[in-house]
Amino acid sequence: MLVLLAGIFVVHIATVIMLFVSTIANVWMVGSSNVGTISTGLWLLCNKTCTQLPVSSRDEASLKAVQAFMILSIIFSVVALVLFIIQLFTLEKGKRFYMTGAVMLVCWMCILIAVSIYTARFTGTMVYSTNPHHGYCFILAWICFCFSFIIGILYLVLRKK
């Protein structure tokens, strides 16, 4: 039981770190162009130096939504981590980690919304480059999506010993 708890804790911390990396690094889409490889993220477009991300006016609202929900998912995953540690010490025996599980599932929803909007709107064509493909941040975000769901459900099912 303790092993399971430790495992979940490690996966939770890994999820938080991956969410941070995915939101901050600007490698959601990668493409090649005549000046080298260009990567775009949620905030900047990077070649050797980074400049503001060019976004068409109809995609502006979608990008803002993706940014907001990725930040929200980070906030909620960190809050769930802190809540887990608090509940570990204050919960009575036999009770479940409802609060932590609920917050983790909210975090899962936020990631779902963010990556869905990004996949729907920004996959496909990329400015200034040919052959665009997804970068590691996009993959990390989807991995965090799976992990956060599993962790959320596990918190709801786990009983304190």
Added chain:
Amino acid sequence: LPGLHIFAIALALEVSVGKTNTVTALNNSNVLLPCTFTTCIGFQDLVFTWYFNSTELVADPAPLPLQIYHGKIKNKATEPTLIWHNPRVEFVGSTTKKDNNISIVLNGVEFSDAGKYTCHVKNPKERNAQHNATIFLTVVHKMVETDNTVTLIIVGVVGGLIGLLILFMLIKRVVLFIIKKTQDGKKECLVSSSGNDNTENGLAGSKAEQKAPPKA
């Protein structure tokens, strides 16, 4: 003399352009370029100059800074006197008040006016101490308002969730309270019923049955 040189720096005159050294102006408007100076031992026959160094024109060798305003102040009790100025530049400062303000206003800003503006001050009373400060002017077609949609979404969702949580707790408390109140009536009946529990007797009976077969 090196000692006196350090002394001069310690008592130096200081020029400041405010908290930020960048100014953005709309095309065809008038822009204020702020500048104030402070002295430790007062000033006499102080000379101040505004220079302009264009970042728009790129020439080799780089062009010298252009003088756009040159003024002189006798002492703290008098306002500055003009020596020379570019016709588009207007002096709006005042040195008789608490802080020595030598700001200028540039009228009819054009795109070619973008660049570095230096406010230079020389004080003969402090052994000709000099100091300057620069402002960077950018000229834009249209003023862009800062966009805070992302902040609004985040604050909205977090606030909404906290509100839902509080609402949920309140409803839970109220519902439990109501249930407790309605069950208080029923509890009277349970207390008055017979003391012995059927379950306990059942368990005892089953224990006796289990003990019998091993003996046999």
